[in-house]
Structures are given as structure tokens and as C-alpha cells.
Amino acid sequence: MLNKPPTIKDIARQLNISVSTVSRAIRNASDVSAETKKTVMALVEELNYQPNQLALNLRSKQTHTIGVIVPNLDYVLSMMVRGIDEVALEAGYTVIICQSNESYGREILNARRLLDRGVDGFIVSVSSETNSFDHFKKIQEKNIPMVVFDRVASQLKAPSVRIDNTGGGFMATEHLIEQGYKRIAVLAGPQNLEISNSRLDGYKNALKKHKIKIDPSLIIHCDFNQDYAFFATEELLSLKKRPDAIFTISDRMALGAMLAIKKKGLQMPNDIGLIGFNDEPVLNLLTPSISSIEQPSFEVGKLAAKLFIETMHNMDNIDLSERIIKTKLIARESSLKINAKKLK
Amino acid sequence: MLNKPPTIKDIARQLNISVSTVSRAIRNASDVSAETKKTVMALVEELNYQPNQLALNLRSKQTHTIGVIVPNLDYVLSMMVRGIDEVALEAGYTVIICQSNESYGREILNARRLLDRGVDGFIVSVSSETNSFDHFKKIQEKNIPMVVFDRVASQLKAPSVRIDNTGGGFMATEHLIEQGYKRIAVLAGPQNLEISNSRLDGYKNALKKHKIKIDPSLIIHCDFNQDYAFFATEELLSLKKRPDAIFTISDRMALGAMLAIKKKGLQMPNDIGLIGFNDEPVLNLLTPSISSIEQPSFEVGKLAAKLFIETMHNMDNIDLSERIIKTKLIARESSLKINAKKLK
DNA sequence: AACGGTACCGGTAACGATACCGGTATTCTC
DNA sequence: GAGAATACCGGTATCGTTACCGGTACCGTT
Known part of the structure; x- marks a missing residue:
């Protein structure tokens, strides 16, 4: 059973009319009588004709x-x-x-x-x-x-x-400030990604608003990646004046941060605060559950x-x-x- | 700047040769002299000619x-x-x-x-x-x-x-048995899905091998879904003779089961054992971390x-x-x- | 009777590419 | 030097579809 699919030509031949008429009938265009339209459509049904998309693509360039x-x-x-x-x-x-x-x-x-x-x-x-x-x-x-x-x-x-990346970064950071955190670090993403820099801007805006000095040693750029975030957090936590909260601009990074925090033996939220970005559903299943910025x-x-x-x-x-x-x-x-x- | 992309015809016209020759030259076919091939390719380069896939699709039906x-x-x-x-x-x-x-x-x-x-x-x-x-x-x-x-x-x-779904189901179940669990329940997936039934078969095989009677009240079919699994687990845990371990045939379901277990105040692995299927990376981040069957x-x-x-x-x-x-x-x-x- | 309008339909040229066939030249062979 | 082989190229059909143009009826109007 390998007979080729029927074309408009087959229909025309069988009905003894021209291909253009068949085409018009199928497209329900004008210039074709109700009667021929009916016979064409009947044969279309019978042969299970399907217009060849590839041909249409070529003609219409779409x-x-x-x-x-x-x-x-x-x-x-x-x-x-x-x-x-x-x-x-x-x-x-x-x-x-x-x-x-x-x-x-x-x-x-x-x-x-x-x-x-x-x-x-x-x-x-x-x-x-x-x-x-x-x-x-x-x-x-x-x-x-x-x-x-x-x-x-x-x-x-x-x-x-x-x-609203800037707004999201702002909300996350301000939330940490309102909870009483003083030294807030941020794990930012790749430098040349606007999405990353905007969230970082939000962070800076929040600090400025609350008159907290921006400490460059608390701003770390790394990949959107759990492992990188893990190592970055380990470094942060071994600083002399370690941060008491971390905002990571993605949840994947928050997971890495969480692992580093746990490994260090610190307790959230009291020893250190943590908030991510994206609100992946898994965050709610963790112990402790992790805060985040939800986006639709x-x-x-x-x-x-x-x-x-x-x-x-x-x-x-x-x-x-x-x-x-x-x-x-x-x-x-x-x-x-x-x-x-x-x-x- | 809306000049159409050049076609084989344009090249032919500009070079005063036929389209067939151009076509052959481009496809590096025989029957074309090295010289004309060179001039054609030069123009191809200059015009940045790209063969029109849509036309090729129609012709080749691929x-x-x-x-x-x-x-x-x-x-x-x-x-x-x-x-x-x-x-x-x-x-x-x-x-x-x-x-x-x-x-x-x-x-x-x-x-x-x-x-x-x-x-x-x-x-x-x-x-x-x-x-x-x-x-x-x-x-x-x-x-x-x-x-x-x-x-x-x-x-x-x-x-x-x-x-190997059956094998995976078997491994998971036998592992639970070897850990000393006696009443092992299973959250199986939809009835008409072979993937689900095969894992269930593995479960049954393991019980048989270890001469444990199969208890139909411990086999529950539900959707591959965290919420369904949550409710199903709640029911299981409120049974008079509640199971002391649960095998869920997907990790999503394991998460639902975990939530129900925690809500009930039971401890894993001592009060109850849990193992999933798929080994999603999140399992390793949970407390307690959750066992699973890894697949490549x-x-x-x-x-x-x-x-x-x-x-x-x-x-x-x-x-x-x-x-x-x-x-x-x-x-x-x-x-x-x-x-x-x-x-x- | 002559004309205009409309309804309907067919032929043909595209779309861009390749395959096939056939026709020139040129070269080779003996 | 005649015939055959080769190298190279052009024309045309084809893939399935639609757009455009032109042609034939048939009707009604004046």
C-alpha cells in the first residue's frame, strides 16, 4: 500500500475539470458553482485529500x-x-x-x-x-x-x-534588610547578561535606599550554576567579616549556596539568610524551605x-x-x- | 533593503549560462568544466547564495x-x-x-x-x-x-x-526488603501505561522472590503527580496496618509521599522507608535525601x-x-x- | 439587435530547484 | 580520415499549488 497521496491534479482528472477550478472549490473561493463545489468536496472526502504543505510553503514562502x-x-x-x-x-x-x-x-x-x-x-x-x-x-x-x-x-x-528584574532584585534585597540582615552578599550571574545586571541593580538600589554601604567584596559574579554557587558561597563564608545573608539571582545558585551553608554548619535563617530568584517548586520542599522571587x-x-x-x-x-x-x-x-x- | 535572496536563476542570467549548469556546478556534479564551476562558485560567494530549502523540500519530498x-x-x-x-x-x-x-x-x-x-x-x-x-x-x-x-x-x-522498568522496580523493592522493611506499599502510575505496570511487576517479583505475600491494599494506582501521591500516601498512612515503606514509581510521586510522611510526623528511614524512580537531582538536596532508581x-x-x-x-x-x-x-x-x- | 455585466471555468506562468534527454564540439582510436 | 567516445552545456518536464488572465456562455437592458 504505497500509493502516493492524491493531488489536486488527480481530482481534476477524475472529475474532468481543470486544476484551477478544483483549487478554487477547495479554498471555497468565488468563481465556482455550488454544484461543482459539491462534487469536488465529495471526492476530496473520498480520496482523503490533504493539501501538500510543502508545495504551499514554496508558493507562499511561508x-x-x-x-x-x-x-x-x-x-x-x-x-x-x-x-x-x-x-x-x-x-x-x-x-x-x-x-x-x-x-x-x-x-x-x-x-x-x-x-x-x-x-x-x-x-x-x-x-x-x-x-x-x-x-x-x-x-x-x-x-x-x-x-x-x-x-x-x-x-x-x-x-x-x-x-521586572530590577524590581525583583530590589524586593529580595529589601526583604532581607527588613528581616534585620546587615551584611548582604549577592551571587550575581555572568557580567554581560542584562538579566543578571538588572537584578544586581535592584540589589544596589535597595541598599542605597536603606543607606547601607555597598561592599564590592560581597558582590560575586559567577555562572548560573549550582556548583559555581557552592564554591562562591564557601568563599563568602570564610571571609573575615562574613555576610549574614545571601541573595542569589537564580534558584539553582541558591541550591548551591544552601549546600555550602549546611556544610559549614550554619543555620538558616538565624545564622544566615538566603533568598533565590524564580521560585522553582522544589524550594518549598527543602528544609528549611527557601525564599524566592516568583515570576509568571x-x-x-x-x-x-x-x-x-x-x-x-x-x-x-x-x-x-x-x-x-x-x-x-x-x-x-x-x-x-x-x-x-x-x-x- | 528588501531585495529578494538570489536564486539559481539569477546566477544563470548574470553568467549567461543555463540554470541546469549552475545547479550542477553548485552541487559539484559532473558534466561541468572546472572553469565554469569556478566562475559560478565565485558568484555564489559574492551574492551569498543559499539554496532555497522550501523548493528542495518540495522536489525531494524530504x-x-x-x-x-x-x-x-x-x-x-x-x-x-x-x-x-x-x-x-x-x-x-x-x-x-x-x-x-x-x-x-x-x-x-x-x-x-x-x-x-x-x-x-x-x-x-x-x-x-x-x-x-x-x-x-x-x-x-x-x-x-x-x-x-x-x-x-x-x-x-x-x-x-x-x-529496564521491571528490573528497576525489582531493585527498588528488593532494596527495601534487604533494609528490613516488611510491609511495602507501592504507588503505581496509570493502569494502562506499560512503563507503570512493568515497574509494578518488578515490585511483585521482588516480593515473590522473598516470599512476601502481595497485599492488594498496598498497591495504589494514581496519576504521575505530586498532589495525587500526597493524598494516596495520606490514605496509606492512616490504614490500620500501615506500610513501613513506600516505593513510588516516579520521583514526583515520591515528593508527594514525602510531604504526607512529614505531615504525619513520621521519620525516614526508621518509621518508614521511601524510594522513588528516575533520580532527579533534587532528591539529593532534601532532608532526608531520598533514594531512587537512576536511569541514563x-x-x-x-x-x-x-x-x-x-x-x-x-x-x-x-x-x-x-x-x-x-x-x-x-x-x-x-x-x-x-x-x-x-x-x- | 447590440451591448454590458456577471458567473463560471480553463490555460498558463510562476515558486526554486533537480533529473533527464539530447545536442554540440572536441578528442581519441585504428 | 571516418567513427566512436567523451566533455560540456541547454532545454524542458516535474514537484503541488495558487495567481492571473482570458474566454465562453447566459442574462438583462436599451
Whole structure:
């Protein structure tokens, strides 16, 4: 049973009419009588005709496909991708997900491959290695729609969706201050990532507001990585004047910090406070449970996809304003000094 | 700047030669002189000519695309997908990932959409709702390559890769027995999922081997879900003769069980033992750390992709033998009775 | 009777690329 | 020097679909 799928031509031949008429009948266009339309549709049904997408792609130069490039598929990004997928599917688009693995070269490669696969556009979150944006600018010059999300880069002029990173960093830090912590360290991410620097800015803003001097020795840049965070925390804890609280700009790093804290034999929240960022569900299962900044990742993804579709349908008037989504403080045992005694 | 990308025709026109010659020159085929080849390649370079994939797709009826259908993107499956992606990319294939969200209808829809998007084949893990496999059988009848992985269904005759579920269930259960647990309960997954039943079989085998009577009241089927597992465990713990150990066939369920155990005020491993399945990294961070069965998910994915490519290149002689990958016991505090005292 | 409008349909050229066939020259062979 | 082999190239069909143009009826209007 390997007979090829029927084409519009087969239908035309069988019905003794022209392919154009068949085409029109199927697309329910005008210029075709109700009667012929009926006979065509009957045969379409009988033969189980499906239009050949590949041919349509060639003719229309569209594939109804969105290329999504992400640095990885950690908890946050995979939630966002699910959001993108949800909206895209609804709108009749298929999503191709490529991971750059935080590599600049891989990101370029992904873009190239997606491009000559004929995607209709891009939804992108940049890798931590990426400093130059020429590969994306080239895409924009070709008038191909592109939306950036989560990891936004201000050098890249494109519609964007992200969370309020500065605000989140501020909330986390102020929360620690309000709990009475005095020497607050921060594990920041890679230097050239805006998402990282914005959260760090929030941290600085909070200290300034409460008139606490910023101590550069308490600011550590390292990878978004549990192991790096572990070692960084060990170093922090062995300082002469060790910090009494740590804000890590991702939960993965908070986990590493937690391990280092436990290894050192310190108790949270009394000996030291800890707060992460992202609010991964696991935090609530740990002992002590760990505070964090919650963000609506799924919503970010959905909004990015919606924005993409809007942009796509309105290419001669692109709305470059930033969409910024609020975050929320989730205070748990690891930083709740006052209530901590009650909880015990 | 909206000049269309150059085509083979443009090159031909500029060089005053025919398109066929250009085509041959580009593909480095015979029947073209070294000289014209050089001039063609020079112009190709200059114009930055890229062959139009859409046209090639139509002509060759191939897209170099693999459709991957998974029920969700939890820890295990996303690792597997990463493995697939790795191998596929290397081999020049792009992967389209679709989530069925454990829905039979969605699975059918995904298959349809991927099909008329012209994927070259499928790599599939079935949803928990799926009982009928006609949608996949139809694909096979069209002589389109398909490989199933992880969630395998024996009704579906296709090359497959999965872990040794029965063996894993056996190892987990025997470990509990060896630690001295007597009344071992199991939280099994959905009834119609082979992956679930196989792990349950392993449990039964271990009990039989050690001459322990199987108590149906200790076997509970519920969703792969933390909340369900929580409630199921609460019920188990309120039994008159409550179990002294629980084997959950996924880590997500183990987390739910843990919460119920803690709520009840019981101590692991002495009051009750607990072991999960999958060995998600979080287990090691919990207090107590939770035992599990480790599986090489990334390898499963890679193997699935390799198997797919093999199958694809050898469609008239498909190798239907099952690839089964071994698992490994990771014993931690939640079930290590003997060493537990030392750890304290 | 002549004309304009509408409804319907068919032919053909694209889209971008490759495969096949056939036709020149040039070289080789004896 | 005739015939065969080779090297090189161009024309055309094809993949499946839609856009565009043109043509035939048929109707109603004046």
C-alpha cells in the first residue's frame, strides 16, 4: 500500500475539470458553482485529500513555523516555551525549539538553520555568551519578524517581554534588610547578561535606599550554576567579616549556596539568610524551605507568542515598547527571621 | 533593503549560462568544466547564495525534520529530548517537539500536523491516555519511519528504546526488603501505561522472590503527580496496618509521599522507608535525601535518535528488537536504615 | 439587435530547484 | 580520415499549488 497521496491534479482528472477550478472549490473561493463545489468536496472526502504543505510553503514562502532559540531548557525557560507553544499552536503555528547551550557560535548556527528552513520568524532569548548581535540584526534587515523574551538585550531593537528584574532584585534585597540582615552578599550571574545586571541593580538600589554601604567584596559574579554557587558561597563564608545573608539571582545558585551553608554548619535563617530568584517548586520542599522571587513564566511565554503574532501581522509598524511583567516575593523559612521561631 | 535572496536563476542570467549548469556546478556534479564551476562558485560567494530549502523540500519530498511527540517535558523526558536533539543536529536533522499533554486527542492532532508539515519521520513516547494506536499505525502504513522510546507500547510494532522498568522496580523493592522493611506499599502510575505496570511487576517479583505475600491494599494506582501521591500516601498512612515503606514509581510521586510522611510526623528511614524512580537531582538536596532508581535518560534519547536514523536508511528491513537500558539503585537516607544512625 | 455585466471555468506562468534527454564540439582510436 | 567516445552545456518536464488572465456562455437592458 504505497500509493502516493492524491493531488489536486488527480481530482481534476477524475472529475474532468481543470486544476484551477478544483483549487478554487477547495479554498471555497468565488468563481465556482455550488454544484461543482459539491462534487469536488465529495471526492476530496473520498480520496482523503490533504493539501501538500510543502508545495504551499514554496508558493507562499511561508511555513507557519516559528523558530525559538533559547540558551537552555531549565525550569523557567521550559515553562516559557510551553507558554509560547500554547499560543502558537492555537494560532496555527508550529514551533521549532533550538537550544544554544549558552554558546554564541551555536546561537548563530541555530539562527542560520532555522532561517533556511524557512521559519516565518523568531522568538529569542539570548545566550550568556552573546555580545554581538549581528546575526539577529541581519534577520531583522530581511524584514523577518523577531521578538525577544526573558533574556533581553537592549542593543537589540525588537519587541520584547521580560520580567521586572530590577524590581525583583530590589524586593529580595529589601526583604532581607527588613528581616534585620546587615551584611548582604549577592551571587550575581555572568557580567554581560542584562538579566543578571538588572537584578544586581535592584540589589544596589535597595541598599542605597536603606543607606547601607555597598561592599564590592560581597558582590560575586559567577555562572548560573549550582556548583559555581557552592564554591562562591564557601568563599563568602570564610571571609573575615562574613555576610549574614545571601541573595542569589537564580534558584539553582541558591541550591548551591544552601549546600555550602549546611556544610559549614550554619543555620538558616538565624545564622544566615538566603533568598533565590524564580521560585522553582522544589524550594518549598527543602528544609528549611527557601525564599524566592516568583515570576509568571508561563505568562511571559504566552505574551511573547502573542506579541510575535501581532508583530508579524503589522511589520510596517513595529511596536518596540518593552513589556515588563511584575514579580512577587515569596518569603519562606530561609529568610523569615521573625517568624522562624514560631515555625520551630 | 528588501531585495529578494538570489536564486539559481539569477546566477544563470548574470553568467549567461543555463540554470541546469549552475545547479550542477553548485552541487559539484559532473558534466561541468572546472572553469565554469569556478566562475559560478565565485558568484555564489559574492551574492551569498543559499539554496532555497522550501523548493528542495518540495522536489525531494524530504524536509530533514524529525517530529518528536512526548506526553510532557518533565525532567526525564526533557533530558531524553536533549539527547535526541544532540544526535539529530549532528546528523543534519531538525527536531520539532510536540507535547501531547498526556491527551490522546492532542497526540492525534500533533501527529497530523507534523505529518502534513512533511516531517521525515517520528520519534514518539505515548501519552498515558492512549489506548488505541491507529494514528501511529497509519503512519507506519505510509512507510514513514517511526521509533518509540521511554513510554513504549507493545501493541505498537516499531523499533524501540526504553529502560529496564521491571528490573528497576525489582531493585527498588528488593532494596527495601534487604533494609528490613516488611510491609511495602507501592504507588503505581496509570493502569494502562506499560512503563507503570512493568515497574509494578518488578515490585511483585521482588516480593515473590522473598516470599512476601502481595497485599492488594498496598498497591495504589494514581496519576504521575505530586498532589495525587500526597493524598494516596495520606490514605496509606492512616490504614490500620500501615506500610513501613513506600516505593513510588516516579520521583514526583515520591515528593508527594514525602510531604504526607512529614505531615504525619513520621521519620525516614526508621518509621518508614521511601524510594522513588528516575533520580532527579533534587532528591539529593532534601532532608532526608531520598533514594531512587537512576536511569541514563540522555543516553536513551541519543540511542532513540540513532535508531531512528538507522531505521530511516533501512526501511525495507526494520529491526524491531527492543533496546533495553539498565538502571541503577541509588540508596540514600530515606531508605538506608542501617547506615541511617551513622549519618545522624 | 447590440451591448454590458456577471458567473463560471480553463490555460498558463510562476515558486526554486533537480533529473533527464539530447545536442554540440572536441578528442581519441585504428 | 571516418567513427566512436567523451566533455560540456541547454532545454524542458516535474514537484503541488495558487495567481492571473482570458474566454465562453447566459442574462438583462436599451
